Structures are given as C-alpha cells and as structure tokens.
Amino acid sequence: xxxxxxxxxxxxxxxxxxxxxxxxxxxxxxxxxxxxxxxxxxxxxxxxxxxxxxxxxxxxxxxxxxxxxxxxxxxxxxxxxxxxxxxxxxxxxxxxxxxxxxxxxxxxxxxxxxxxxxxxxxxxxxxxxxxxxxxxxxxxxxxxxxxxxxxxxxxxxxxxxxxxxxxxxxxxxxxxxxxxxxxxxxxxxxxxxxxxxxxxxxxxxxxxxxxxxxxxxxxxxxxxxxxxxxxxxxxxxxxxxxxxxxxxxxxxxxxxxxxxxxxxxxxxxxxxxxxxxxxxxxxxxxxxxxxxxxxxxxxxxxxxxxxxxxxxxxxxxxxxxxxxxxxxxxxxxxxxxxxxxxxxxxxxxxxxxxxxxxxxxxxxxxxxxxxxxxxxxxxxxxxxx
Numbered sequence: 001x002x003x004x005x006x007x008x009x010x011x012x013x014x015x016x017x018x019x020x021x022x023x024x025x026x027x028x029x030x031x032x033x034x035x036x037x038x039x040x041x042x043x044x045x046x047x048x049x050x051x052x053x054x055x056x057x058x059x060x061x062x063x064x065x066x067x068x069x070x071x072x073x074x075x076x077x078x079x080x081x082x083x084x085x086x087x088x089x090x091x092x093x094x095x096x097x098x099x100x101x102x103x104x105x106x107x108x109x110x111x112x113x114x115x116x117x118x119x120x121x122x123x124x125x126x127x128x129x130x131x132x133x134x135x136x137x138x139x140x141x142x143x144x145x146x147x148x149x150x151x152x153x154x155x156x157x158x159x160x161x162x163x164x165x166x167x168x169x170x171x172x173x174x175x176x177x178x179x180x181x182x183x184x185x186x187x188x189x190x191x192x193x194x195x196x197x198x199x200x201x202x203x204x205x206x207x208x209x210x211x212x213x214x215x216x217x218x219x220x221x222x223x224x225x226x227x228x229x230x231x232x233x234x235x236x237x238x239x240x241x242x243x244x245x246x247x248x249x250x251x252x253x254x255x256x257x258x259x260x261x262x263x264x265x266x267x268x269x270x271x272x273x274x275x276x277x278x279x280x281x282x283x284x285x286x287x288x289x290x291x292x293x294x295x296x297x298x299x300x301x302x303x304x305x306x307x308x309x310x311x312x313x314x315x316x317x318x319x320x321x322x323x324x325x326x327x328x329x330x331x332x333x334x335x336x337x338x339x340x341x342x343x344x345x346x347x348x349x350x351x352x353x354x355x356x357x358x359x360x361x362x363x364x365x366x367x368x369x370x371x372x373x374x375x376x377x378x379x380x381x382x383x384x385x
C-alpha cells in the first residue's frame with residue numbers, strides 16, 4: 001500500500017518542472033500543504049529573490065533532537081537531451097518509473113510523504129522532521145540557507161538521512177565540492193608592446209600553474225587509510241576564457257575551477273596559498289603597470305564533505321533498518337556535510353542509482369522504491385510507542 005501511494009505522489013512531484021534555474025515555489029506549496037494536513041509544523045525559508053524556498057516540517061513532540069528525512073526539490077535541465085517520453089510526466093515501464101527527478105531525488109521525497117501518511121503522530125516518541133530544499137544541483141544553496149536558519153532557531157536534530165540515490169546502500173562519507181570563478185582584469189593594448197599592457201590571460205595562466213602545483217601537494221597529503229578514490233583532494237580546471245584576438249593584449253580573463261576536498265584542512269590550504277599568491281605576487285605586478293588591474297573570485301559553491309566518523313548513530317540506525325552489513329563512500333557531493341557541520345550525525349541512503357541521474361530517460365526501479373518504503377516502515381516502528 002505504501003509503495004502504491006509513493007508512486008502516486010511521485011507522479012505529482014515529477015509534474016512540477018523544478019529545474020534549478022526556475023522557481024520551486026509550486027512544489028514547496030504542495031509539500032507544505034501535504035504535511036500541514038497531517039499536523040506538521042512547517043517553516044519556509046526563501047532565497048533573496050523570493051522565487052525559491054525550502055520547507056522544514058516537524059511531526060511529533062516539540063522537543064530537542066529527532067530524525068530528519070532530507071531531499072532536494074530541484075532537478076537538472078532536460079534541454080538537448082533525447083527523451084523517449086515527456087520528462088515531466090512519469091511513465092511506468094518494465095518495472096521502472098521514468099521522468100526527470102524519479103531517481104534524483106523525488107523518489108525519496110515521495111516515499112517520505114507516503115510514510116508520513118501512515119503514522120499516528122500522537123504515538124511518535126521523538127520529533128520526525130522533513131527537510132526539502134532548493135538549488136542542491138547548483139551548490140546546495142538552499143540547504144546552506146536552511147542549516148543557517150536551524151542554527152538561529154537552536155534546532156539541532158540528532159540524525160539526518162539524506163535520500164540521494166545510493167541503491168539503498170548506507171553511505172557514511174563523501175568528498176566536498178568547492179567551485180570558484182576567478183576573474184582577471186588587466187589593460188589591453190597592441191601585442192607589439194606587451195610591457196605597456198597587463199595581459200589578463202597570462203596572469204590567469206600563472207594562477208592555473210599555481211593550482212597545478214597545489215594538485216601535486218594535495219596528493220602527498222592524502223590521509224592514511226583514506227577510503228576515497230582517488231584518496232586525495234582533487235583539483236580540476238573546468239573552463240578558461242579571455243582575450244579577443246591574436247594581436248591584442250587580453251584585458252579580461254576568467255578561470256572556472258573546482259576542488260573536492262577529502263578533509264577541510266586541504267581546502268583551507270588551497271584557499272590560503274592562492275590568496276597569498278594573488279596578494280603578494282600577481283596583483284603587485286599587475287598594478288605596477290595599471291593601478292585598476294584586479295583579481296576577484298566568486299565562490300559558486302562551497303559544499304562541505306561528509307566525513308566518516310567512528311561514532312555515527314545515523315549510520316548505525318540505517319544499517320539496522322536496511323539490514324546492511326557494511327557501509328561505503330561516494331565521490332559525488334550531497335547536503336549531508338552541511339547537516340554534519342550543524343552537529344547532526346548524518347548518512348546518505350536512498351533509492352535508485354546515481355548512474356541514472358542527470359541523463360535522458362532518467363528512471364528509478366520500482367524495486368528500489370519498495371526497499372526505501374520498507375526501510376521507512378521499520379523506522380516508523382522504532383519511533384512510535
């Protein structure tokens with residue numbers, strides 16, 4: 001019964017075209033109304049534009065602690081993908097449910113709502129929270145807003161279960177994801193007189209060279225016994241742009257890059273080293289020729305990693321609920337690290353495979369949804385009198 005209800009709710013959720021670039025207010029209204037009807041205490045937090053929102057809902061006693069079931073409402077674009085059916089209309093075929101977000105990660109959200117309907121909330125022995133966010137796909141922006149709000153309201157749950165697709169495996173760790181765009185402003189001029197200008201493209205190249213030096217340093221800092229592959233913090237140069245012609249000194253350049261830290265100290269090292277290099281070497285050279293030359297950096301995303309912990313009640317609980325006899329780590333980032341920074345013990349476990357996410361004809365296997373529903377049903381037995 002819970003599985004059938006999950007499929008019905010998932011069909012509703014898929015119909016909301018919540019691509020990250022667009023508003024998610026309609027789906028947040030749906031989720032808020034759904035949970036309010038069950039007696040939940042709901043609080044929404046909006047972004048600066050007022051077009052995006054999170055909802056944090058609570059059932060059961062008003063007390064400290066409790067368990068959070070967490071998911072993001074946004075999905076990646078479908079443009080230029082070759083779908084065989086409408087991506088925003090769920091289709092069932094051959095034991096699979098197709099549609100944008102079925103796997104990543106509206107399937108989990110639907111299962112949590114169907115689960116909530118089965119509960120006698122008066123019998124809950126601890127709070128059960130639901131966290132549904134915006135803009136996870138573009139840097140976990142909504143979750144950062146939500147975690148800040150929870151901190152201000154002194155709400156720190158005990159456990160968070162983030163339902164990203166893991167094939168219902170218990171994931172206790174993942175790397176962080178820090179994304180930046182570094183911009184260089186120089187002084188244009190004729191290429192025959194290079195000393196009269198400030199070549200932004202050349203300074204961007206030197207900045208990239210420092211990043212590549214750091215890449216080698218980071219390899220030597222891999223923690224002993226690191227479970228990740230590769231075991232060290234990685235650096236990637238994603239995009240380089242600048243200049244207008246062969247014979248013009250480039251006045252502007254831009255470097256888009258990222259790092260995926262295995263430990264927060266690595267991120268601190270990279271940021272500190274680059275900042276010192278810019279302030280002590282690159283900028284003085286640039287501004288000696290042109291006082292208005294500058295280097296600026298935009299942090300697109302700074303998503304904390306989920307660091308494996310010796311003591312993790314979330315891991316132990318979900319391993320018991322799923323019958324798992326082991327845990328793992330993954331390379332993709334989630335909102336779990338943000339909950340961990342708040343002081344919540346967090347794990348990642350949800351239906352579907354990440355290999356199906358972000359592709360045309362995205363799907364979740366019905367068997368995976370059933371396993372998720374069964375896990376949540378067992379959770380219900382644990383938290384009701």
